[in-house]
Amino acid sequence: MNLVLPRLNLHAASDVAWRSVALRGWGRLGSAPCQAARPERLREVADAVTSINGRNIIAHGAGRSYGDAALNGGGAAVLTARLDRMLGFDAATGVLVAEPGVTFADVIRVFLPQGFLPPTPPGTAFATLGGAVANDVHGKNQHVAGCLGDHVAWLDLLLADGSTRRLSPTQDAPAFHATIGGIGLTGIITAMALRLLRVPSNAMRVRRRRVGGLDEYLDAFRAARGATWSVGWVDALAGGAALGRGVLETAEHAAESVAIPAAGTRSMPFDVPGLLLNPLSIRAFNAAYWRRVPARGEERTVHANRFLFPLDGIGGWNRLYGARGFHQFQCVLPEAEAPRGLRRLLEEVGRAGAASFLAVLKWMGRPGLGMLSFAQPGFTLALDMPARPDSRALLLRLERITRDHGGRLYLAKDSALSPQGMAEMYPRLEAFQQVRARLDPRGRFSSDMSRRLGLG
Ligand SMILES: Cc1cc2nc3c(=O)[nH]c(=O)nc-3n(C[C@H](O)[C@H](O)[C@H](O)COP(=O)(O)OP(=O)(O)OC[C@H]3O[C@@H](n4cnc5c(N)ncnc54)[C@H](O)[C@@H]3O)c2cc1C
Structure with missing residues (x-):
């Protein structure tokens, strides 16, 4: 986030503090003014999503996407930076349960000394896990390890009505596959279980x-x-x-x-x-x-x-x-x-x-x-x-x-x-849009990118 403007109290009916901010992508190509909430608790995320008076909304992680994937000019954004708790770790399986604002740097700081790395680290450790799942990021080991989504055991997704669903390859697999790489358009990931990579040294x-x-x-x-x-x-x-x-x-x-x-x-x-x-x-x-x-x-x-x-x-x-x-x-x-x-x-x-x-x-x-x-x-x-x-x-x-x-x-x-390029390059776009329509029938999750690409 680059510019924080004075706090506005537009939504006194809820506890959520909304601020006017101007968000930018990593490429700094322009700024997108919007209302932003920075919740610390999961309950506040649900409040934020349901209290924004019908405006459209998008999750914003560390803002390391270069363009407009995490921007929502004229709408609302949920900044996930304070949702940064690690909720559990099983050393036998290497499975970490974490909130979406935990960064790769956080995971490495805590777990590399114990012999674990995030499975597919992108080129910056400042990305959040939530943002990274939403882009299904790859690392320099993609040819052997695939992408981040291959290592997610399950994730919790907050929908536009404030309810949360657990998704996995066996629990509503279409929604799971739409959310991995789904650029935030199916809802807000509020927790995930990620299989870390065991390594012999740092x-x-x-x-x-x-x-x-x-x-x-x-x-x-x-x-x-x-x-x-x-x-x-x-x-x-x-x-x-x-x-x-x-x-x-x-x-x-x-x-x-x-x-x-x-x-x-x-x-x-x-x-x-x-x-x-x-x-x-x-x-x-x-x-x-x-x-x-x-x-x-x-x-x-x-x-x-x-x-x-x-x-x-x-x-x-x-x-x-x-x-x-x-x-x-x-x-x-x-x-x-x-x-x-x-x-x-x-x-x-x-x-x-x-x-x-x-x-x-x-x-x-x-x-x-x-x-x-x-x-x-x-x-x-x-x-x-x-x-x-x-x-x-x-x-x-x-x-x-x-x-x-x-x-x-x-x-x-x-x-x-x-x-046109989007439709041609992503042959599963129609299936994605169908799942999205089921999860978010009123199209509340939307971004500058989704509008630019004609995704509604
Ligand atoms: C120096 C640099 C090197 C990079 N190298 C690589 C690389 O090697 N491989 C690679 O794959 N990528 C790479 N990237 C891109 C980066 O990994 C992705 O853009 C990543 O998604 C950024 O995470 P973020 O937390 O900043 O998310 P943001 O940029 O803030 O958001 C990205 C998307 O995720 C969505 N989102 C964020 N949080 C959530 C949530 N909790 N729930 C649902 N949706 C959410 C947003 O709406 C947006 O659509 C690099 C970026 C930089 C700056």
Whole structure:
């Protein structure tokens, strides 16, 4: 949350304190003024949902989605940050029962010393578990571990009428599968049981190697199929024979723990002026970054947080792109289409001179469980692009290429997908809408994203 305005007492009939706030996505592309409640108890969540006088409402976790998934301009939002209790843990099974505002960082702080990690950590530990289930997030181990939804034993969902339902693969499975990856549109997740991943230590043995171009990169990923964790940085501004060059990182859990790194104190104190971020400076940075890895590769043992969340050490790094903010484009393409599709995407971005140094390639092994889960087997490419007047047109061209190659865009990162693109990329959308109509017949759960995508 970025801007808190004075408290308004519009709803004196209930105990819920509503405030006027302006929420933003992580890409800082604009702000969405709305009424927000920040409940601490589950009873207050139900009060919030039933007391907002028929306005539409959406849950808002840590606001780490880049676009408008967690925004609801002109409506209401339930901020889940204070619903952050861990309710139970079974060390024999590794099952954690937690409220939705618990973050990955919280889970790691408590359970990594006991030999457990969250099963599919995304690239930031600041995401909440509720927000992460609602986007069915994946980690650098997607090819072996799937997505977060695969590790949820059950979840409690608060509906628009204030009642709560327990959902699981065997208790109203359609509602369970609509809520996993359901971008908050079925209700508010108020608790969940999550199977944590048992690990031998707090450390990872990380191998890094340069790859000279796209085809070599895809082959390197395939060769690293057996790796527990894998992720690649791409030099999105390299062209010609070097198109798609980058640095591939694979990692295994180390047998021995390492010292916990000191908490990061670096932060981005101001919006970086646009002039500093131009294709020339980024090209120079990318080339230097690529060369920094020795030609023979390198190996080191680091704390898991260093490998899993490399950007979390720099507070507010999203200010790097200046006051206008930035888009993240993330797509996944089926394996057979990836060589041609990724090439076309990188060429398009290169022509537009739009990329930054944050460009990531990952390999996905299996589809997500949810009706709107993003994951499908293939390669996923994520690119940060500073916002410019021509960004939307470029994003539309990238969407077109993604559609041509049978891929889909990731809603957690999205700010520009068209309703037609949504319908084509998410074939289970109709089934999702049917479940949603059953759970929320008056369509109370709604967001800027759902309205943009024509989801009602
Ligand atoms: C640096 C960075 C790296 C990232 N890396 C990855 C990655 O590797 N893999 C990946 O999959 N994602 C990644 N992401 C995206 C991020 O994991 C997701 O956007 C995640 O959903 C953010 O969680 P949040 O708590 O901030 O949720 P928010 O962004 O606040 O909300 C996300 C969605 O969840 C809904 N929601 C929130 N809480 C609840 C609830 N209690 N009940 C129902 N719905 C709810 C919201 O309505 C919204 O639709 C990354 C993001 C950043 C900033």
